[in-house]
Amino acid sequence: MPPLPPSLPPFDPRTVPIIGVDAHLPPVAPAAQAPDALRRRFATPPAWTPEIRREPPFMDRPPxxxxxxxxxVMHERPTVLxxxxxxHLSTHSGQVAFPGGRTDPEDTDATATALREAEEEVGLAPRQVEVLGELSTYVTGSSFIVTPVVGLVAPGARLTPNPHEVADVFEVPLDYxxxxxHHQRHLLRWQGHEREWFAMPYxxxxxxxFxxxxxxxxxxxxxxxxxx
Known part of the structure; x- marks a missing residue:
């Protein structure tokens, strides 16, 4: 296959064909999603392998x-914020995302970046987050090396979204x-290239x-x- 182009054409990901849904895989048991179970899992992580470590690059930029x-969020039925x-944002505009962003020089580690960005974007104070741990890094097609930091948040935390960066804040049930x-596989074919991704419409x-x-x-x- 020839080298990937520096950018993909504009497209609506909702219209890209679905090539599969992973209904054959078992869901995570409800008991494993409770706050204490999550604390135990991150305190003593199992041997596991991330399914996705890196997206195909579609942008020529330094990492x-x-x-x-x-x-x-620790509701009786936990949710993800x-x-x-x-x-108008320059990268990933209009998309659903976790609070987060680029590491600043003063950030001591990935947790510091994630907590700072969450406070800047949605007004979630660091003291309101019980950090459990990190997942493996995920390299985006736009060359960001992203560390996901997982944390627990009490229901009813006061949020003040930054209107410059955030159009909306919402929650999706963790069990969903x-x-x-609910995991769809989409495949985009373009000029001899292919790009596959997951989607979880809610x-x-x-x-x-989306x-x-x-x-x-x-x-x-x-x-x-x-x-x-």
Missing amino acids: AQAAVLVPI LTERTA LLDPA EDHGRTR IWGATAGMLRNLYRFLAA
Whole structure:
């Protein structure tokens, strides 16, 4: 296959063909999603292998370190807090994402980056997050080396989204995201090249939240970690 082009053509990921749904894989048991079970899992991680480590590059740029916060809200039925990025941002505009971003020089580690970015983007104070640990790094097609930092958040945490970066903040049930019956595989073919990704569309009060790309890939790795 020839080298990947420096960029992909504009496309709507919702219209890209679905080539499979992983309903044959078992969901993570509800008991394993409880806060104490999550604490134990991160305290003594199992042997596991991330399913996705790197996306095919589609942008010619130097690699950059970044981190995201995967905030699990401790409702009776736990949820994951996600954002919709504003349409004018230079990267991943309009997409569903975790709070997070590029590492700053003053950040001491990935956790510091994730907590700082979450506070800047959605107003989630670091003291409101109980950090559990990290998943393996995930390299995006735009050359960001992303460390997902998983944390617990109490329900009712006060949020003040930054309107410059965040168009919306919403929650998706954790058990929905950890059920592979909701994991779609999409395949884009273009000029002899192929790019495959996961998507996890979620119906939210009459609106489809289309979770795909890097965010879905990191959630898939979280599934693999908790199912191991």
